[in-house]
Amino acid sequence: MPAIPADSHNVIQVRGARENNLRDVSVDLPKRRLTVFTGVSGSGKSSLVFGTIAAESQRLINETYAAFVQSFMPSRGRPDVDALRNLSAAIVVDQERMGANSRSTVGTATDAYTMLRIIFSRLGEPHIGTSGAFSFNVPEGMCPECEGTGEVSTVDVDRLVDRELSLNEGAIVVPYYAVDSWSWQVVVNSGFHDPDKKLKDFTETEWADLLHKAPVKVKVGSNGFTYEGLVTRMQRTWLAKDREALQPHIKAFVDRAVVFARCPVCDGSRLSAAALSSKVGGRNIAECSAMEIRDLAAFVRELDDPGVAPLIASLGELLDSLVEIGLGYLSLDRTSGSLSGGEAQRVKMVRHLGSSITDVTYVFDEPTIGLHPHDIRRMNDLLLRLRDKGNTVLVVEHKPEVVAIADHVVDLGPGAGEAGGEICYSGDVAGLRASGTLTGRHLGHRARLRQSVRTPTGQVSIKGADRHNLKGVDVDIPLGVLTVVTGVAGSGKSSLIHGHLADRDGVVVADQSPIRGSRRSNPATYTGLLGPIRTAFAKANGVKAALFSANSEGACPKCSGLGLIHTDLAMTAGVASVCEECEGRRFTAEVLTHRLRGKDISEVLAMSVAEAHAFFPTGQAHTVLGRLFDVGLGYLRLGQPLNTLSGGERQRLKLAIHMAEKSSTYILDEPTTGLHLADVDKLLALLDRLVDDGNTVVVIEHHQAVMAHADWIVDLGPGGGHDGGRVVFTGTPARLVAEGDTVTARHLREYVAG
Missing domain, CATH: 1.10.8.280 (ABC transporter ATPase domain-like)
Incomplete structure (x- = not known):
């Protein structure tokens, strides 16, 4: 890339950002370049990128709409920042699941199904009507028995x-x-x-x-x-x-x-008999939707009709993009809600690759989640393509493979929570390596292969596994050791473990499904920690424990224990302001007179996990807080709303809860999600502790450091979708590196060679 011009109009200027834990952050970000934001979990990356830059861009765009239109939009307060200059329109491509609507599919979410419907309405024999006749979301095309749901x-x-x-x-x-x-x-x-x-x-x-x-x-x-x-x-x-x-x-x-x-009438296709009767190239539209996208792309390329040639070309390009981004194993009839966070993010990404709009700011949240090292290279190519179209690309990421392609890196820290929120480095990648920051020191860090692997205490046999794309898989999972299940996206890892191991007795699963809770939920309520804290306050003061719950008797009556007053301003966006009566502390004045070792309940809930661990030196509270500390969440505040936690933080919170359960087998689904390179070593130590305590740990993971640290590896593939579903290797990591001929083997070999 050419050098960045010094002209101030070519940079996004951030001045005095204080959102969440940011400490008066000021930084210049080059426009029309790829900037990667690094730092430990809780260092302030998301607060700067999403909570400040993207939030203000979207708020300013919303303000251009009429007041009536704004009344239907989510309210956005101005971020806590002195100045933001030279912003362009921001498009956030996040990992939020794509809605809870069972009628939304990969095909409808990408417009691929819309194009396919138009092609069938023009070329289908017999001709049955307009494109609506092929839609399962309108009465004209839906199966009358199941009303288009397929079941x-x-x-x-x-x-x-x-x-x-x-x-x-x-x-x-x-x-x-x-x-x-x-x-x-x-x-x-x-x-x-x-x-x-x-x-x-x-x-x-x-x-x-x-x-x-x-x-x-x-x-x-x-x-x-x-x-x-x-x-x-x-x-x-x-x-x-x-x-x-x-x-x-x-x-x-x-x-x-x-x-x-x-549905017995449409056989799950969702469509009317008329829609199923019309065919193009010997296939009906339901058969096309059920094909793997890479096969459908080949089918579409064979269609030849001058009347719809531009549409066939557009659909072909869209399907090719889905294949290129590593989603060729999906089908258009796959429901959007069943996609993982990483898959959902990549589907959204495809929407923008073909866009004619340029000079916008694309914001990505760990786009490599769920990706094998083989697929990360494809993702990098797409990020660079978006940049080369003239866009500004901002990426929050931990993987060194993505950091390596950045034009500019902003490293936040030095720690998490109160110990973070500062710019530790801003510049090119070479400068980051030489900077001496935590990220710079770990960029070249490699976990080594285990010197000696543990001996299994037995095994669990999976026989004839055939869920989704699995092809009658027989595999033994060793007990009493750390097993990593890996393979490219869509190879069948989750189908094998969640479908054939997770439901057995004594198995606990900590996966990536979101924690559902209202804005009242926080780590103290979610972990059950609030119970012993309330009991301790009640005992020390001779009053009822219910007084110390912001959802019960002790709640401030003005804000109902939320600490905030949400005001609906009718035709303009609503606002949230700190409750004047309790000053955001959530409890009545009377409750706040009751103290435990000099602290009131609101002060205790404002403590970090690490502070609270010292404040409660014994008992159940100390034990729960110890687990939260062990999973790397020592910086979280006890009363922090759950909806402010990152995906990685939420997963580690679940892991802390599951550690309290008497279990023999733990299944973890990509526990490195959201973890800084330095924190991966801490995770490996935690996994070792679980195994050394007599448990079996099975980890679905792509991170090479975790693979190298494993006692046993199960590698699925060789590809994704119908090219996957087989076990292509089982054995120790050392044997995989020495003898393996799989995609995983090649990447792990490169990794350990450094």
């Missing part, structure tokens, strides 16, 4: 109610219908049932009203409410959504109470 559900009524009880005795066992709850009161006071009558004695009409009645207005006291049958409400609120996006306790209930089956 039918049957509710087991006896999982919803206990026929031996009356409503007053708690006959309804559906979540949110406990006796005296609001939903229960609507049912009991609706007038459709005798609340003291056993359900087994209900008439046919009473049963129908309880289970299937359509929404109807009823009076409960002086207020009007909507009553609807239990099954009717379940179908509207839970069954219409992607099950994976439901809250865990709701998903568990739905999985118990509902039997899902492939």
